[in-house]
Amino acid sequence: MISPVRTFPQLPWRSVASVLGLLIVWEATARAHLTPALFLPPFSVVADQLWFSIADGTLVSDLAISLARAFTGLLLGTVAGVVVGLLMARSRAIEWLADPLVGLGFPSPKIAFIPIFILWFGIESLSKILLVAFACIFPVIIGTYSAARSVNRLFMWSAMSLGSGRASLFLHVILPACYPRIFTTFRIAVPVGLITTFTAEMVAGGGGMGATLIYSQRFFESPTVFAYILVMLGIGLVLDAAMRKFQSYFLGWAEESAV
Amino acid sequence: MPDRLKKTFGSGLWLMGRAAPLVLFGAVWQGLASSGLVNRDFLPSPISVAAAFTDLFSGGDIAKNLFVTLFRAAAGLIAGAACGVWIGLMMARSQHFKEYVMPIVGGTYSLPKSALIPLFALWFGIGNATAIAAVFLACLLPMIVNTYHGVTTTPKVLVWSAQALGTTGREVWSRVYLRNALPDILTGLRIALGFSFVLAISAEMIASTNGIGKLIFMYGENGAYDYMFAAIACVVVVAFFADRGLVLVTRRLLGWHESATAEQGRRRA
Numbered sequence: 051m052i053s054p055v056r057t058f059p060q061l062p063w064r065s066v067a068s069v070l071g072l073l074i075v076w077e078a079t080a081r082a083h084l085t086p087a088l089f090l091p092p093f094s095v096v097a098d099q100l101w102f103s104i105a106d107g108t109l110v111s112d113l114a115i116s117l118a119r120a121f122t123g124l125l126l127g128t129v130a131g132v133v134v135g136l137l138m139a140r141s142r143a144i145e146w147l148a149d150p151l152v153g154l155g156f157p158s159p160k161i162a163f164i165p166i167f168i169l170w171f172g173i174e175s176l177s178k179i180l181l182v183a184f185a186c187i188f189p190v191i192i193g194t195y196s197a198a199r200s201v202n203r204l205f206m207w208s209a210m211s212l213g214s215g216r217a218s219l220f221l222h223v224i225l226p227a228c229y230p231r232i233f234t235t236f237r238i239a240v241p242v243g244l245i246t247t248f249t250a251e252m253v254a255g256g257g258g259m260g261a262t263l264i265y266s267q268r269f270f271e272s273p274t275v276f277a278y279i280l281v282m283l284g285i286g287l288v289l290d291a292a293m294r295k296f297q298s299y300f301l302g303w304a305e306e307s308a309v
Numbered sequence: 310m311p312d313r314l315k316k317t318f319g320s321g322l323w324l325m326g327r328a329a330p331l332v333l334f335g336a337v338w339q340g341l342a343s344s345g346l347v348n349r350d351f352l353p354s355p356i357s358v359a360a361a362f363t364d365l366f367s368g369g370d371i372a373k374n375l376f377v378t379l380f381r382a383a384a385g386l387i388a389g390a391a392c393g394v395w396i397g398l399m400m401a402r403s404q405h406f407k408e409y410v411m412p413i414v415g416g417t418y419s420l421p422k423s424a425l426i427p428l429f430a431l432w433f434g435i436g437n438a439t440a441i442a443a444v445f446l447a448c449l450l451p452m453i454v455n456t457y458h459g460v461t462t463t464p465k466v467l468v469w470s471a472q473a474l475g476t477t478g479r480e481v482w483s484r485v486y487l488r489n490a491l492p493d494i495l496t497g498l499r500i501a502l503g504f505s506f507v508l509a510i511s512a513e514m515i516a517s518t519n520g521i522g523k524l525i526f527m528y529g530e531n532g533a534y535d536y537m538f539a540a541i542a543c544v545v546v547v548a549f550f551a552d553r554g555l556v557l558v559t560r561r562l563l564g565w566h567e568s569a570t571a572e573q574g575r576r577r578a
Contacts, residue, residue, distance in 0.1 A: 064405060158548045159544060164514070168529065169351060241419065249421075253514045259424075267430060270431075279425065282421055
């Protein structure tokens with residue numbers, strides 16, 4: 051749906067210049083002590099700290115914890131969301147039952163539920179994974195539902211006239227027809243999952259990128275704060291690029307991936 | 310989504326039909342809570358949550374903190390939306406500007422914005438400025454991207470027609486490009502609205518002494534779970550109506566656009 055880097059042909063020199071310029075201004079401002087080092091440590095110090103965090107293994111283990119939580123939650127939320135979305139599209143009773151709840155849940159800020167999840171599932175990983183799943187399920191339900199509602203009738207009639215039953219219609223016609231839309235909503239869900247994981251870790255602690263970030267801030271270790279933010283930025287970019295590749299490679303047959 | 314159901318229930322019964330599952334949900338919740346199957350502390354019954362809500366409401370706790378949160382969300386949203394539309398428009402107008410800004414927009418777009426809350430807390434301290442800055446940045450990016458997309462996909466024919474009819478310079482931008490981008494801008498605004506609540510509440514949970522996010526978290530830590538549920542329910546309802554309100558405004562504003570007529574066409578079918 052939204053891809054900010056869609057018009058990146060090859061790196062134009064102005065883009066390189068603006069990033070380099072930003073880094074130089076950052077370094078110069080910090081070195082000239084225009085701002086307190088606490089507020090803005092020089093980029094070189096941040097880079098040093100980044101290297102140090104990688105070398106002593108804290109960054110790698112934090113990253114592994116956070117990504118494991120985010121992706122377990124994403125997977126749970128996506129699978130459950132696809133199932134609910136398909137059921138809603140095929141059964142009026144389920145649609146009637148689920149629609150108001152989905153309508154109410156979709157626009158709600160899921161992070162507000164974190165104290166409930168902590169109360170029910172503890173402060174360890176489980177509460178965070180389930181919160182991520184809860185945050186991701188709504189866009190996936192809505193995407194899958196509208197995809198399944200708009201499956202070309204001709205495909206379904208053809209399959210039925212060739213003798214496919216309910217189950218086979220579901221598995222071989224409706225579900226595959228929904229794949230591109232499901233993937234599009236998954237792409238929306240990934241940043242939601244990351245944000246939810248990081249925020250939950252910041253609020254509730256329990257290890258991971260978010261927890262280390264907030265501890266570093268509380269102890270005024272600014273270089274670590276900046277280093278972790280840079281890593282989070284990198285993760286966002288890498289995941290976005292990876293999904294773009296995946297989409298054009300596996301789902302190139304669907305028109306949507308042309309977007 | 311509700312259109313198919315509207316037909317099933319008829320327009321009079323429709324709203325009741327829509328609300329019934331929620332009532333059912335409440336009844337199951339109440340049954341579960343009063344059956345003693347689950348610990349009462351873990352799941353306060355809807356009745357005790359409602360009691361907590363009226364207590365909070367009459368005491369002014371909800372209203373006061375909700376106002377603080379809504380102020381932060383709205384301030385960040387308005388500033389972010391205004392700057393976002395402007396930057397998006399500038400990117401579409403000037404190739405050079407776009408090339409300078411693109412890597413920064415692309416980079417911050419995929420950054421989970423809540424990661425910046427600790428940094429903002431470091432810079433601006435605990436309170437309004439941190440929350441507003443986080444909301445601002447989270448709302449800025451979808452507005453830039455959607456405005457840019459809307460403006461750059463304007464059909465050349467529209468521009469030529471307007472020019473042939475004597476529209477010039479600035480007017481082409483305001484009356485053709487921006488008008489054409491309006492559906493995209495409103496899509497961006499709906500995304501930004503959702504972000505504004507999330508970021509305001511996150512910022513309050515992490516670095517604030519007031520606001521509804523802090524209130525929720527405080528009740529959770531003190532074990533006042535019925536109050537906590539009441540405050541969360543309040544957030545859900547407010548977010549729901551804000552979203553609905555924006556959708557209604559969007560429909561009204563886009564009556565001329567094909568997306569609206571397409572929807573009506575589907576409804577008739």
